Amino acid sequence: xxxxxxxxxxxxxxxxxxxxxxxxxxxxxxxxxxxxxxxxxxxxxxxxxxxxxxxxxxxxxxxxxxxxxxxxxxxxxxxxxxxxxxxxxxxxxxxxxxxxxxxxxxxxxxxxxxxxxxxxxxxxxxxxxxxxxxxxxxxxxxxxxxxxxxxxxxxxxxxxxxxxxxxxxxxxxxxxxxxxxxxxxxxxxxxxxxxxxxxxxxxxxx
Numbered sequence: 001x002x003x004x005x006x007x008x009x010x011x012x013x014x015x016x017x018x019x020x021x022x023x024x025x026x027x028x029x030x031x032x033x034x035x036x037x038x039x040x041x042x043x044x045x046x047x048x049x050x051x052x053x054x055x056x057x058x059x060x061x062x063x064x065x066x067x068x069x070x071x072x073x074x075x076x077x078x079x080x081x082x083x084x085x086x087x088x089x090x091x092x093x094x095x096x097x098x099x100x101x102x103x104x105x106x107x108x109x110x111x112x113x114x115x116x117x118x119x120x121x122x123x124x125x126x127x128x129x130x131x132x133x134x135x136x137x138x139x140x141x142x143x144x145x146x147x148x149x150x151x152x153x154x155x156x157x158x159x160x161x162x163x164x165x166x167x168x169x170x171x172x173x174x175x176x177x178x179x180x181x182x183x184x185x186x187x188x189x190x191x192x193x194x195x196x197x198x199x200x201x202x203x204x205x206x
Contacts, residue, residue, distance in 0.1 A: 005020070006019055008192075009044065009047075010044070010047045010051070010074055010078075011074070011077055012073060015099065022095070022098075025094050025095060028094075030091045030095070032067075039067070039068050039070055040132040041195040042131040042132040042161040042162060042195060043070055043071045043074075043132070043161070044189055044193060045161040045197055046071055046131050046159055046199070047071065047074050048187070049161075049185075049199055050075070050159070054079060055079050055081070055126070055127055056079070056126070057080050057081075058082065059079060059081045059126040060082050060083075060125045060127075061075045061076075061081040061082070061084070061125060062083075062085075062124075062125040063083065063084070064114065064128060064130040064133060064146070065087055065088075065114075065131075066085030066086060066087050066096065066130075067087060067092050067096075068096055069085045069092075069096035069100065069107055069109070070099060071129050071131060072084070072085045072107045073099060073107055075127070076105045081127075083106075083107045083108065084108040084125075085107055085110075086110050086111070086117065087109070088111065088112070088113040088114075089111075093109045096109050097109070113142075114139070114142040115142055118149065119152050119153045122150045122153040123153030123154055123155065126155065126157070127156060127157050128150055128155055128157070128158045128159075129158075129159050130143075131160070131161040131162070132161070132162060133162075134162050134165065135165055136167060137166075139167060140168065140170050140171040140174075144174050144175060144178075148178070151179065151202070154204065156203065156204050157201070157202070159199055159200070160199070161187065161200075162197050162198060163197040164197050168198070168200070171200065172200045175200060179202055181203060181205045182200065182201065182202045183201050184198055184199070187199050
């Protein structure tokens with residue numbers, strides 16, 4: 001690998017879209033269908049937050065709209081978390097598995113949409129994370145309902161990052177109104193890449 005086709009960040013190796021192994025997967029027909037064609041920098045905002053607010057070792061983590069799965073792999077590496085990624089696009093599983101192998105980490109994958117995540121399913125997890133997953137209005141509605149189910153299921157914490165698109169702004173406002181303990185936090189980093197946005201954080205009240 002050359003420095004032009006991958007980077008190292010938050011303890012992970014992350015391949016760029018131009019890397020030969022990524023290009024090979026695309027040539028084999030693994031074409032992402034729902035914006036899972038690359039790593040999105042809002043994930044770094046969640047990594048930075050979790051680095052400053054670590055979760056307990058061995059936590060069960062669900063990455064929603066996982067794409068290449070780097071957020072989940074970060075949790076597996078730094079917190080020895082048991083991680084599952086879900087995405088409505090089955091083609092991203094190959095990119096997740098590639099990065100898991102590259103980083104010598106384990107992470108499960110299931111093809112599921114947000115609507116398919118029942119209260120019983122969500123209740124298995126301690127932490128739900130996602131980044132750059134609220135880019136359409138209907139996704140905002142789906143995520144709001146998912147958050148409600150997760151709260152009923154007793155999920156300890158939800159952290160979603162976004163560069164502040166309109167659908168995310170609506171989602172965050174609705175969530176704050178429905179759950180007074182939810183909070184919106186401005187976030188930004190300069191390295192390993194410049195990224196700004198907001199985190200929507202929902203913790204179970206004590």
